[in-house]
Amino acid sequence: MTANQNELLSALVDGELKGNELKQALQLLSTNDAARAQFQRHQLVSDVLHGHMSQNIAVDLTGRIADAILDEPAITLPQKRKALVIPFPTQFWKQATGLALAASVGAMAVMGLTNQSQIQLRPVTAVASIEAPTQSMTVAQAGNRWTVGQQEVEERLNTYLVNHNEYAGASSVFSYARVVSYDVGQ
Amino acid sequence: MDLELVQRVQEGDKKAFDVLILKYQQRIVHVITGFVHDPVEALDVAQEAFIKAYRAIPNFRGDSAFYTWLYRIAINTAKNHLTARARRPPAMDVDALDATNYYDAPELKEFETPESNLISTELEHAIQQAIQDLPEDTATAIRLREFEGMSYEEIAQVMDCPIGTVRSRIFRAREAIEKQINQIMSEEE
Numbered sequence: 001m002t003a004n005q006n007e008l009l010s011a012l013v014d015g016e017l018k019g020n021e022l023k024q025a026l027q028l029l030s031t032n033d034a035a036r037a038q039f040q041r042h043q044l045v046s047d048v049l050h051g052h053m054s055q056n057i058a059v060d061l062t063g064r065i066a067d068a069i070l071d072e073p074a075i076t077l078p079q080k081r082k083a084l085v086i087p088f089p090t091q092f093w094k095q096a097t098g099l100a101l102a103a104s105v106g107a108m109a110v111m112g113l114t115n116q117s118q119i120q121l122r123p124v125t126a127v128a129s130i131e132a133p134t135q136s137m138t139v140a141q142a143g144n145r146w147t148v149g150q151q152e153v154e155e156r157l158n159t160y161l162v163n164h165n166e167y168a169g170a171s172s173v174f175s176y177a178r179v180v181s182y183d184v185g186q
Numbered sequence: 187m188d189l190e191l192v193q194r195v196q197e198g199d200k201k202a203f204d205v206l207i208l209k210y211q212q213r214i215v216h217v218i219t220g221f222v223h224d225p226v227e228a229l230d231v232a233q234e235a236f237i238k239a240y241r242a243i244p245n246f247r248g249d250s251a252f253y254t255w256l257y258r259i260a261i262n263t264a265k266n267h268l269t270a271r272a273r274r275p276p277a278m279d280v281d282a283l284d285a286t287n288y289y290d291a292p293e294l295k296e297f298e299t300p301e302s303n304l305i306s307t308e309l310e311h312a313i314q315q316a317i318q319d320l321p322e323d324t325a326t327a328i329r330l331r332e333f334e335g336m337s338y339e340e341i342a343q344v345m346d347c348p349i350g351t352v353r354s355r356i357f358r359a360r361e362a363i364e365k366q367i368n369q370i371m372s373e374e375e
Contacts, residue, residue, distance in 0.1 A: 007357045043212070061232060
């Protein structure tokens with residue numbers, strides 16, 4: 001036993017060894033009886049200093065326990081399951097690429113038509129904004145309600161509906177409009 | 187370091203468990219003697235507790251310190267042993283969280299015999315004498331380690347010296363104390 005080995009075992013008692021040094025100390029203990037006895041003496045000193053000493057001063061249970069667990073299988077922790085990765089077949093990627101291309105073309109077509117429809121809509125919007133004062137005046141006159149009985153309002157509503165149908169037909173968006181009106185007495 | 191040893195055992199290294207036994211057997215036997223008065227019987231129960239710990243070690247996840255976990259197993263094994271023998275377990279318990287300080291538990295003192303008390307007293311005097319005889323630096327290093335529970339790194343900072351020097355001083359102190367202990371033990375024999 002060298003002085004360094006003795007120091008190593010003393011440090012092992014204090015739990016101050018890690019990595020290679022711990023491995024070295026464990027190797028020493030498993031192959032060298034003198035080292036084992038030395039380690040026990042160091043441990044005994046520490047136990048005595050802490051008042052851990054039992055009436056059996058020369059306790060050594062290692063032999064008895066080693067015999068008892070000799071026939072037991074070595075402990076092996078269950079391995080953590082890794083996520084099973086199944087690669088997609090080549091055919092899948094070909095189909096996915098085709099679908100992605102088709103979806104892109106479809107999206108571009110919808111966006112293009114939408115822009116075109118907005119351009120067509122501009123004159124209608126302009127007309128509406130020009131005629132807005134008349135409309136607000138009509139609403140005011142009817143007591144905050146559309147009065148279908150008025151010829152001017154009815155014509156305007158019809159114009160809106162025609163424009164809406166034209167716009168909806170061109171853009172492939174479903175055409176739907178609802179006109180709500182109230183009787184004068186309501 | 188205990189956790190590293192436990193991990194090695196969990197990986198199938200039985201030698202690592204051997205070191206854990208060497209490290210804790212005195213303490214575990216001492217605890218069990220508090221329940222099982224007969225020293226020979228206490229050794230059997232301690233052996234059983236270590237075997238149980240070995241079998242259960244795959245389930246140890248490090249949520250508590252290894253010794254606290256082992257202590258619980260030892261206490262349960264001792265109680266089961268007494269129950270199996272139709273003897274009533276002592277109506278006291280030591281909190282597992284205070285396991286590291288169990289030697290201060292007054293309940294356990296009553297199980298000590300006059301002979302063991304005499305040996306303990308002699309050992310205490312011998313150890314105190316051995317430490318007093320040490321060079322000042324060496325005595326301080328072992329005191330900080332054993333009585334203050336400081337790590338080597340902390341001792342190195344306190345004493346303003348390299349960790350390697352701390353390790354050497356503590357080793358030399360242990361050697362000196364060992365001589366005193368061996369002398370007393372040989373006189374007892």
